[in-house]
Amino acid sequence: MLRCFHRVPLLAFPLLLARVGAPLAAQDYHVGHTYTLGGDGGWDYLALDTVGHRMFIARQNRVMVVNPDNGTLLGEVPGLNRAHGVAFDYAGGHGFATSGGDSTVYMFDLKSLAVVGTIHAAEDDDAILYDPATRRIYTMNGDAESATAIDPATARNVGTIPLGGKPEFGVSDGTGRLFINLEDKAEIAEVDPATLSVTRHWSIGPCESPTGLAIDVAHRRLFSGCRNGLMAISDAEAGRLLTTTPIGRGVDACRFDPGTQLAFASNGEGTITVIHEDAPDQFTVVANVPTRQGARTMELDLVTHRLYTATADFGPAPAPTADHPRPRPPLIPGTFAVLEVEDR
Numbered sequence: 454m455l456r457c458f459h460r461v462p463l464l465a466f467p468l469l470l471a472r473v474g475a476p477l478a479a480q481d482y483h484v485g486h487t488y489t490l491g492g493d494g495g496w497d498y499l500a501l502d503t504v505g506h507r508m509f510i511a512r513q514n515r516v517m518v519v520n521p522d523n524g525t526l527l528g529e530v531p532g533l534n535r536a537h538g539v540a541f542d543y544a545g546g547h548g549f550a551t552s553g554g555d556s557t558v559y560m561f562d563l564k565s566l567a568v569v570g571t572i573h574a575a576e577d578d579d580a581i582l583y584d585p586a587t588r589r590i591y592t593m594n595g596d597a598e599s600a601t602a603i604d605p606a607t608a609r610n611v612g613t614i615p616l617g618g619k620p621e622f623g624v625s626d627g628t629g630r631l632f633i634n635l636e637d638k639a640e641i642a643e644v645d646p647a648t649l650s651v652t653r654h655w656s657i658g659p660c661e662s663p664t665g666l667a668i669d670v671a672h673r674r675l676f677s678g679c680r681n682g683l684m685a686i687s688d689a690e691a692g693r694l695l696t697t698t699p700i701g702r703g704v705d706a707c708r709f710d711p712g713t714q715l716a717f718a719s720n721g722e723g724t725i726t727v728i729h730e731d732a733p734d735q736f737t738v739v740a741n742v743p744t745r746q747g748a749r750t751m752e753l754d755l756v757t758h759r760l761y762t763a764t765a766d767f768g769p770a771p772a773p774t775a776d777h778p779r780p781r782p783p784l785i786p787g788t789f790a791v792l793e794v795e796d797r
Contacts, residue, residue: 488524511536665707679703705749719751
């Protein structure tokens, strides 16, 4: 993910809702509800608690917990330093949140939201996931070029996986393999979490700066969102790039819905690109759904098939300086909102 406190909107116009010869009953995704939450600070990943039906949103120095049905704030996990992502260990009843500013993972009680411990990870710990095969938590550490394995039962760091590049998002196939986008290499690293080792890399060029990553477990397909306006689709079994499709600019998250065979890319320009998997080796862009500028992180509810993204309003950027040639526009207080994107 971006190394900043908020997701800066790109100066690009949202694409109009469009379908391109969809081979299925055409979806009609649109922003159905907007829930203004307000609050100070930027944001990063959204994570859906599928057991408690709550949305966890990383907000710079805390994690906001929201009812996704009506946008009600249910509570917060406090004390983080540059919050990035959240993962859940339901067996142990705990959540885990990365705090990239102090290389720490905060462990909290899923019921009370109280912080019950901290675990040292590595520099710039960012994305985070739970792997059911090893029953461990893994953090993606950008500047450290590694992943950290955490045993949630003991709340201990149990090992480091050197990745050979800067990781962004990672996914688990649920059967003993992790796949991680390497942003600076435009590669995917396949990881054996049992041995804490990389088993192979492969290039996903012409993709540049891959960020979000999603997986179709049944067909062993990986969907990498690339900052140069592409979705790179890989065969995870063969370890090779299959094809690319166009998406919007400024992507930061990808999701795949096995119930609809749709892949999604949320783009900071103010769109969500929708791609249908017609067959394991055939993919069609079926829509570019208008959202709002800056809405570049995303979550998917596999039960309702709804998408959630977040953004805010921004003021004018300050004048460039020698130290800050591309200054970020300031977030307008009180405007942070979650957008619910649904099919009609």
